[in-house]
Amino acid sequence: MxxxxxxxxxxxxxYHHTNHQLEKADAILVLCSHDTRVAERGAELFLEGWAPLLIFSGGLGVITRFIWTEPEADLFARIARDMGVPADRILIENRSANTGENVSFTRQLLAERNLAPETFIVVQKPYMERRSFATFRQVWPEKQLIVTSPQDxxxxxxxxxxxxxxxxxxxxxxxxxxxxxxxxxxxxxxxxxxxxxxxxxxxxxxxxxxxxxxxxxx
Structure with a gap:
């Protein structure tokens, strides 16, 4: 290059960075992808006490369907468990194939579990922060969110x-x-x-x- x-x-x-400052929230929502560092960032935030619930959302997307056979969320959740996150504090949504579905399918999952977090820390790749923010606000505008990513x-x-x-x-x-x-x-x-x-x-x-x-x- x-x-x-x-x-x-x-x-x-x-430009893709939102530069949000972390605040404690009701849930951490990790938008899964090909980058397992995002799983580690989500687990680190949970272990540091930023939120009591860790959600992984992602099936197989445009890129990962060609490199993995396991849904992104299942792989990311395993990484988090290996880092010490208790399994009973993790929720998995493993059907979504794009960012909009990440949010809407997570919304459905939480409703099915009778869970209603009001504030989210959304974890994504560094160059997907802004797009994730814009998508979340469109799909679920009544909730509050902060977006972060691996600090690289x-x-x-x-x-x-x-x-x-x-x-x-x-x-x-x-x-x-x-x-x-x-x-x-x-x-x-x-x-x-x-x-x-x-x-x-x-x-x-x-x-x-x-x-x-x-x-x-x-």
Whole structure:
């Protein structure tokens, strides 16, 4: 990756972060994916006492259906149990295939269990924070949320924590696709609108023109 591409990617990386400050909540909701570091972050927050309930949501998505056979939530929950989270403090939703389903299927699961948390800490990949926030607020607007992720710099994330099945260029392409969705999904009713600064959109367009277009929505 050239310095030019890295600088463009970091601009998207910074924008995708919500920079929320942690506060105690009723539940931690981990939105699962190909990145098991997200499971570790969710478990760490539970073990630190930020919330009394840990929920994992994720079946097999666009990427994981090609690299795993086990639902994301089942794998992530096992990681949390191995880290010391009691099994009876974990809930698993393992049917969802996208972020909107993560939220709506979790809502259904909690209703079935007669649980009604009002505040959530949502845990996601670093470059999915903003999109997760916008999606949650669209699907479940009456609840309050804080979004967080593994606390890594862009370079650290690429060198240590992205799935070995994915290259750094793959991660940049995914970030580009997520920014496109932040722009177009409000009109589809999938997310609340988020302002995109002109310089961030210019970086997006430059990355698309450089070939980082594999994860754009059709």
């Amino acid at each position: 050239t310095d030019y591409i890295r600088d463009l990617a970091v601009k998207l990386w910074d 710099s862009f370079d650290t994330y690429l060198s240590h924590y992205s799935n070995p099945e994915l290259t750094p260029d793959d991660i940049v392409s995914i970030m580009v696709g997520d920014l496109q969705r932040i722009k177009i999904y409000p009109d589809k009713g999938f997310q609340i609108p988020q302002e995109i600064p002109a310089d961030v959109w210019a970086a997006y367009e430059a990355l698309v023109n450089a070939g980082y277009n594999q994860h754009l929505a059709s």
